[in-house]
Amino acid sequence: MKTHKGTAKRYRKTGSGKWVRAKAWRGHHLEIKSSRRTRRYAGVASVSETHTAKLERLMPYSAKGS
Numbered sequence: 001m002k003t004h005k006g007t008a009k010r011y012r013k014t015g016s017g018k019w020v021r022a023k024a025w026r027g028h029h030l031e032i033k034s035s036r037r038t039r040r041y042a043g044v045a046s047v048s049e050t051h052t053a054k055l056e057r058l059m060p061y062s063a064k065g066s
Contacts, residue, residue, distance in 0.1 A: 004058040011055055013062045019047035019055050
């Protein structure tokens with residue numbers, strides 16, 4: 001099985017085995033966004049349990065196996 005490289009660039013697993021992703025809307029045009037808005041988009045967000053099984057299939061060799 002191969003790792004889906006598009007998924008590997010967008011998602012990662014934490015030490016406890018949860019999936020996390022980067023938040024959207026932080027890519028460009030940051031000058032017109034307020035500081036409050038850019039802070040809200042900073043950091044990572046956890047992935048819902050609905051998508052966990054799909055991610056496990058797309059990335060079978062992720063660091064923390066479940």
